Amino acid sequence: MLSKIEEAILSYSIIIMAIILIGNVFSRSVLNRSWTFAEELGQSLVIIVTFTGISYGAKKARHINMSALFDVIPVRGKKIFMYVISSVTSISMFYLAYLASIYVMKVKTLGRVTPALRIPIYLVYLIVPIGFFLGGIQYARNFWINVKEKEVYLSTEKGIRGTDDNEEQYINV
Amino acid sequence: MVLTLMAIMITLLVLGFPMMVPMIVAPLVIVLMYFPNIDPQLLTQQLIAGVQPFVLLAVPMFIFAADIMCAGQTANRLLDLVETFVGHVHGGMAITTAASCTLFGAISGSTQATVVAIGKPMRQKLLDIGYKEKDVLALIINSSDIALLIPPSIGMIMYAVVTGASVGELFIAGVGPGLLILAFFAIYSYVLAKKQNVPRRKRATWEERLRATKKALLPLGFPIIIIGGIYSGFFSPTEAAAASVLYAFILEVFIFKTIKVSDIPSIALSTGLVTAAVFILVAGGQAFSWTISYAKIPQMITSTLLGTSPTALKILFTVTLFYFIGCMFVDPIVVIIILTPIFYPLALKAGVDPIHLGIIITLQAAIGSATPPFGCDIFTACAVFDKPYLDVIKGTPPYIVMLIAISIIMIFFPEVALFFRDVAVG
Amino acid sequence: GAKKEEASTETAPEEQTYNWRFAHEEIDGSVQDVYVKEFAKKLNEKSNGRINIEVYPVGQIGDATQQTELLQNGGIEFAMVSPGNTGTIVPENQLFSLQFLFPDDMEKAHKVLKESKALNEMLAAEYMKKSIMPLSFWTEGAMQWTSSKALNTPSDFEGFKMRTMPSPMIVAAYEAYGANPTPVPYMEVYSGLQLNMIEGQENPLFAIEEMKFCEVQKYLTLANASYYVTCTGTNPEFFNSLPKDIQGMILETVEELSEFGYEVQKKLNGEALDKIKAAGYDIEIVELKKEDVDKFKEASMSAREKYKEMVGQRGAEILEELVSEVEAAK
Numbered sequence: 003m004l005s006k007i008e009e010a011i012l013s014y015s016i017i018i019m020a021i022i023l024i025g026n027v028f029s030r031s032v033l034n035r036s037w038t039f040a041e042e043l044g045q046s047l048v049i050i051v052t053f054t055g056i057s058y059g060a061k062k063a064r065h066i067n068m069s070a071l072f073d074v075i076p077v078r079g080k081k082i083f084m085y086v087i088s089s090v091t092s093i094s095m096f097y098l099a100y101l102a103s104i105y106v107m108k109v110k111t112l113g114r115v116t117p118a119l120r121i122p123i124y125l126v127y128l129i130v131p132i133g134f135f136l137g138g139i140q141y142a143r144n145f146w147i148n149v150k151e152k153e154v155y156l157s158t159e160k161g162i163r164g165t166d167d168n169e170e171q172y173i174n175v
Numbered sequence: 176m177v178l179t180l181m182a183i184m185i186t187l188l189v190l191g192f193p194m195m196v197p198m199i200v201a202p203l204v205i206v207l208m209y210f211p212n213i214d215p216q217l218l219t220q221q222l223i224a225g226v227q228p229f230v231l232l233a234v235p236m237f238i239f240a241a242d243i244m245c246a247g248q249t250a251n252r253l254l255d256l257v258e259t260f261v262g263h264v265h266g267g268m269a270i271t272t273a274a275s276c277t278l279f280g281a282i283s284g285s286t287q288a289t290v291v292a293i294g295k296p297m298r299q300k301l302l303d304i305g306y307k308e309k310d311v312l313a314l315i316i317n318s319s320d321i322a323l324l325i326p327p328s329i330g331m332i333m334y335a336v337v338t339g340a341s342v343g344e345l346f347i348a349g350v351g352p353g354l355l356i357l358a359f360f361a362i363y364s365y366v367l368a369k370k371q372n373v374p375r376r377k378r379a380t381w382e383e384r385l386r387a388t389k390k391a392l393l394p395l396g397f398p399i400i401i402i403g404g405i406y407s408g409f410f411s412p413t414e415a416a417a418a419s420v421l422y423a424f425i426l427e428v429f430i431f432k433t434i435k436v437s438d439i440p441s442i443a444l445s446t447g448l449v450t451a452a453v454f455i456l457v458a459g460g461q462a463f464s465w466t467i468s469y470a471k472i473p474q475m476i477t478s479t480l481l482g483t484s485p486t487a488l489k490i491l492f493t494v495t496l497f498y499f500i501g502c503m504f505v506d507p508i509v510v511i512i513i514l515t516p517i518f519y520p521l522a523l524k525a526g527v528d529p530i531h532l533g534i535i536i537t538l539q540a541a542i543g544s545a546t547p548p549f550g551c552d553i554f555t556a557c558a559v560f561d562k563p564y565l566d567v568i569k570g571t572p573p574y575i576v577m578l579i580a581i582s583i584i585m586i587f588f589p590e591v592a593l594f595f596r597d598v599a600v601g
Numbered sequence: 602g603a604k605k606e607e608a609s610t611e612t613a614p615e616e617q618t619y620n621w622r623f624a625h626e627e628i629d630g631s632v633q634d635v636y637v638k639e640f641a642k643k644l645n646e647k648s649n650g651r652i653n654i655e656v657y658p659v660g661q662i663g664d665a666t667q668q669t670e671l672l673q674n675g676g677i678e679f680a681m682v683s684p685g686n687t688g689t690i691v692p693e694n695q696l697f698s699l700q701f702l703f704p705d706d707m708e709k710a711h712k713v714l715k716e717s718k719a720l721n722e723m724l725a726a727e728y729m730k731k732s733i734m735p736l737s738f739w740t741e742g743a744m745q746w747t748s749s750k751a752l753n754t755p756s757d758f759e760g761f762k763m764r765t766m767p768s769p770m771i772v773a774a775y776e777a778y779g780a781n782p783t784p785v786p787y788m789e790v791y792s793g794l795q796l797n798m799i800e801g802q803e804n805p806l807f808a809i810e811e812m813k814f815c816e817v818q819k820y821l822t823l824a825n826a827s828y829y830v831t832c833t834g835t836n837p838e839f840f841n842s843l844p845k846d847i848q849g850m851i852l853e854t855v856e857e858l859s860e861f862g863y864e865v866q867k868k869l870n871g872e873a874l875d876k877i878k879a880a881g882y883d884i885e886i887v888e889l890k891k892e893d894v895d896k897f898k899e900a901s902m903s904a905r906e907k908y909k910e911m912v913g914q915r916g917a918e919i920l921e922e923l924v925s926e927v928e929a930a931k
């Protein structure tokens with residue numbers, strides 16, 4: 003369910019970005035009237051995509067990392083690495099969610115709005131604490147699946163099956 | 176403070192944490208430890224600010240267009256056409272890749288968008304032909320960065336904004352070094368393909384070429400729309416990205432009929448995922464760079480390194496080092512904003528030509544983002560191609576050697592950059 | 602920063618020292634930069650070295666909006682809060698975007714800014730509600746136009762693609778002449794003009810010179826359409842927590858800098874115009890005729906109505922008060 007919502011947000015934000023940009027070109031050159039809201043709407047969508055992607059990327063194990071060391075250590079080491087990485091990341095995400103929610107409250111009190119549409123800006127920024135919070139939950143789930151299962155899991159949806167000669171293959175869950 | 180920052184960053188990075196953690200947690204720890212007057216929640220502001228620039232929209236748009244083209248036939252038709260013309264030359268396709276990255280990057284203004292838009296179709300093709308993955312990836316990330324030197328370059332505009340140098344002169348001065356790097360890469364690609372004996376196809380007949388051209392006629396509209404649209408002032412580079420999405424959509428859905436409208440959301444989802452993975456690092460990079468600016472760390476380090484009246488050469492070498500390291504972590508544009516005001520007055524005092532300095536800075540920004548251990552383009556490539564870090568950087572050492580050679584040439588022979596400028600300005 | 606604090610306590614161990622931060626948006630040697638450095642120098646002297654101010658130029662720690670937010674949250678003690686960029690925080694300040702409102706004469710405009718009750722009391726009160734304490738409203742110069750075609754009368758603006766900031770009031774000001782105001786990020790303005798995606802832009806002369814817009818434009822119209830106003834701002838909580846004598850030093854410095862800022866902008870904008878003339882650009886420099894200014898003034902009235910409609914009752918009152926002050930100054 004949550005995945006579906008995240009997928010919809012990511013996907014339609016990208017589509018709407020394209021529509022706004024193209025629409026603005028059309029309006030400016032054909033109707034001779036620029037859309038003054040294009041910039042702020044585009045920026046808002048970028049913010050939404052970026053922070054929605056935290057938990058979704060964590061679920062798909064698609065966040066960028068430097069895996070050089072992780073790739074060469076044996077399977078048992080990988081397991082320990084995953085415990086440390088997912089728990090520390092999860093806690094960091096929860097703390098960031100907390101900080102971001104204080105920030106958003108503050109922005110709400112100060113009453114800043116977007117320039118053209120005059121939408122209260124805190125409504126857009128709300129995605130930041132939500133994104134970190136869901137990210138925290140997802141990394142906690144990544145931690146838990148590694149506790150529960152024998153194999154090493156990069157995320158709840160992507161595991162590694164180690165073999166004797168230490169070559170791994172991905173398993174999809 | 177510097178040591179704490181570096182220690183946290185590097186430990187978390189090497190352990191294989193998602194990059195966003197060191198990027199965000201390291202500055203957070205610095206603020207908590209050293210700046211009691213700052214409320215740590217304010218770092219949220221910087222995370223948001225990082226993804227705020229409107230020009231960033233070009234990145235997801237070019238990724239989206241590339242995703243649509245690769246899902247359908249557009250990419251293949253273009254590649255087939257190129258192959259009939261250069262497929263029989265040693266390294267022909269690799270050289271074409273380098274040239275396309277340069278051209279596309281120059282237009283899109285984004286090295287990351289270039290990695291995706293050109294890299295994605297080209298990589299598959301090169302692998303099919305028989306190139307090695309490591310060489311292909313290294314070629315793509317390094318060629319994408321030449322674009323920073325070819326106008327219209329956002330890096331140069333930023334430098335001009337910060338220093339008041341002439342944008343026009345910078346643009347002209349960037350072309351020489353840009354082409355020089357392209358030439359180095361082309362020669363390397365030729366030599367490498369010959370040495371590895373990468374299979375070549377038979378020289379295509381003119382009949383085959385004509386057939387391929389006919390098939391590629393509509394896809395060839397892309398460069399025309401993008402370049403024509405921008406240079407006729409019909410749209411900005413950011414909007415050109417969206418226009419290419421529309422064109423790809425029309426071609427694939429209505430003309431080639433290879434994909435359905437209902438396929439678009441899932442293609443957009445993959446675009447959204449890659450965009451998010453890259454942009455959360457752009458956001459973290461902003462928090463990171465904000466913290467070091469607030470703490471005035473660059474000023475601290477430069478004053479110890481340079482003293483009060485350094486020589487021109489010493490400054491240029493320090494500039495090279497700083498931008499090179501800076502761009503490993505953070506977007507080149509941000510690095511230019513933070514570091515340039517520190518070096519510019521010193522360089523001017525030492526008699527360095529502002530345009531020469533601008534080109535050195537842009538060059539280092541480009542190199543830094545493509546060379547290991549860290550670099551935004553490396554990370555973009557990891558995300559886009561879903562490849563482990565080591566695979567992406569394995570082929571880069573020869574490029575590093577070439578780029579260092581070019582940096583040294585640029586420092587000692589400013590004429591490479593200034594020749595064209597002097598001819599144009601008189 | 603820690604090292605510096607130790608050093609300063611060493612020189613005056615018995616006394617309280619102050620380490621503050623002042624952020625502004627402009628480059629080394631620009632109007633704001635010169636002003637802020639002078640501010641720091643004067644306060645350091647007045648306090649016998651007890652007040653030290655770190656300057657953060659070029660938006661190094663954030664653009665105008667972010668700097669303002671840092672100020673509101675106590676992350677920095679002083680900032681240049683330019684109304685052009687903070688209309689999203691204090692909507693009433695958008696009256697600075699209205700055109701042909703202030704006297705054409707720079708010196709008179711300067712006097713109005715300094716003495717206006719509408720600005721320094723009524724508008725300042727709106728800032729205070731948002732945790733910003735304006736110490737001084739002052740101008741960095743008049744807004745001038747560069748364009749690819751002549752802009753002598755309002756009708757020349759018909760359908761003209763004018764680059765503006767994404768502020769609805771600036772947009773309305775140009776819509777009043779029938780233009781097609783096109784918000785473009787500052788970074789894209791140069792290439793936008795070069796490639797004719799936009800046909801013109803407005804800025805003070807020093808910015809026009811810095812950004813080399815004349816390289817890619819045909820006309821420079823000295824319109825004095827509006828004034829680029831900025832505001833020296835501090836955090837009210839911070840200010841009120843200071844001892845009375847320190848507060849006095851700050852206010853005195855701001856007062857002294859009023860004339861200084863005026864002279865700096867006059868010098869820098871004058872030099873910018875000289876540089877533009879000396880550079881030999883293929884550009885025609887135009888001054889608006891008196892009767893054309895009147896036409897613009899008339900055409901711009903509808904934007905004032907738009908302002909009142911947009912920011913509401915309080916804004917309308919401030920504007921009316923300001924208009925009467927401007928009348929009185931003539």
Ligand code: NA
Nearest residue numbers: 281322327328
């Ligand atoms: Na470029």
Ligand code: NA
Nearest residue numbers: 543546549550
């Ligand atoms: Na690098």
